[in-house]
Amino acid sequence: MTTELSISDTAARLKAHFGEGVAPAGDGLATSPELLPRVAGYLRDTAGFDFDFLDMMAAVDYADRFELVYRLLSLKHNHTLTLRVNCDKNKAVVPSLAGLWQGADLQEREIYDLFGISFNGHPNLKRIVLWEGFEGHPLRKDFKDGAYGAGD
């Protein structure tokens, strides 16, 4: 059965490398956009973690920030970890993880399409579900769909 890695143990182990940049947050670990590629790469390549698979990623629109949620899975050890990254609403740019896990490619495009969060270093960042020229990002709380709904 898949097990959840202990948050406190993992946080302590990462603290040795990243200092205060990684901290426990709820059921997972929180880090900053700047540190994200290094933390993710470390989790993927370090023996004992071996997170070789990005299970899923999601974005959340809070009142004051966007949060990106990464679910990592190790097929080798059959354990999982949740990684959270906050980003500024006015400057919604996060490094892309498509170079680490290919599965991030399409999911980052979907989040770019529906939330308007840009991913630095993505190989092909363009809309995936909606069409080019669509105004706005529908999963944002402040999205107004007046131009697109049936209007009744």
Added chain:
Amino acid sequence: MEIEGERLISAEEIDRHEAAGIEALRAASREPIPDPDAWLSTEIKRNLLFTTVDYAINWARTSSLWTLIAFTACCTFEFIGTSSSRFDIARFGMEVVRASPRQADLLICGGTLTWKMAPQIKRLYDQMAEPKWVVAMGACAISGGIFRDSYAVVPGYNRLVPVDVYIPGCPPRPEALLAGIEQLRKKIRKESITQRR
């Protein structure tokens, strides 16, 4: 000729025997034997029928409504159920489901259509050869259904293609689909080749 004992039968008896044979043959020959080609007239009566061109063509059209495989969402499964053996759409000559719009007569619009998919559906309809008919199956095809107000959904197939029959339901049961198709067949029977659709 019979011989009784040693005596030969008489000339009168031979005559009576001959007469009886003639009478029997005459009784059996009261009607003339039919000519060898007499069957022709009855076969023509049995095999020719008179009708109008419209009736014959509409009969052919209603009996072979070939459906295009262009389904966008879950109403598809009711169509699959309808075309399977329990409801048996083959009774109406519709079991031939076509993957090419060039060979299809009927577009059954089953399911939610998004604007991203809309150009493809419109193109498929345009590629179908005349005469062609459209059935809007289910709430989404009629009006967009519960997704009507969405930014991504076409509020009804009639924004793109002319719809002949609307079948309500979410999804319509196979019986409802068959009833809708029967309505379409009634509609086709009223058409004439002299009128442009």
